[in-house]
Amino acid sequence: MTKNIGSLDRIVRIAIGVALIAATLTGTIGVWGWIGIVPLATALMGWCPPYAMLGFSTCAMKKK
Template identity: 65%
Template sequence: MFKTNVGGIDRILRIVAGLALIALTLTGMIGVWGWIGVVPLATGLMSSCPLYSIVGLNTCPMKS
């Protein structure tokens, strides 16, 4: 369904950043804008980023 274009380190960083923003929002340390963390979390979990597709980026290693 989605083309995989998010590689290993990129994926881990997206998931960690997304979870951190959501956690900070839930604890009240930052405002509601922290819910934007859902975007990197979702793209990290799906290993696909629509913006990467638009600009032609791919951080996945090539398959042999």
């Protein structure tokens, strides 16, 4: 698995994941907030399956 998630994308995914999980734990949004595990996991791995299937990447381009 080559990384296809850039730095800014990772930060946003972590923030959204943590916010959703925190909202679930406080009882604000119910069990649907556990979906926050998905963006959190993809950010920690640095790889997103839909990005890979679509050939999309937010990683910085390496100069030769």
